[in-house]
Amino acid sequence: MKKEPGEGIAIFGSGSVVSQLAEEGLIDEYQVMIHPVAIGNGTPFLKDVHKKIELELTKTKTFKSGVVLLWYQPKNK
Numbered sequence: 001m002k003k004e005p006g007e008g009i010a011i012f013g014s015g016s017v018v019s020q021l022a023e024e025g026l027i028d029e030y031q032v033m034i035h036p037v038a039i040g041n042g043t044p045f046l047k048d049v050h051k052k053i054e055l056e057l058t059k060t061k062t063f064k065s066g067v068v069l070l071w072y073q074p075k076n077k
Contacts, residue, residue: 008028018046023048023049028074029058030071030073032045033067033068034067035066036066054075054076056075057072
């Protein structure tokens with residue numbers, strides 16, 4: 001699917017699917033939203049990936065609510 005022409009595919013909030021695709025190097029861009037709420041703990045980002053994936057910050061956006069959206073690309077892309 002990745003090699004076919006057309007729009008990209010977006011995955012929202014599915015840690016297991018994202019981890020599997022990341023493990024295979026199939027993700028071109030990560031978008032991470034940071035919400036300014038202290039909850040004490042949470043689910044780690046890409047917790048089931050067993051290899052090092054170096055990311056490069058490519059863009060940021062801050063919303064009035066205090067939420068920050070971060071765009072990352074793998075450094076080897």
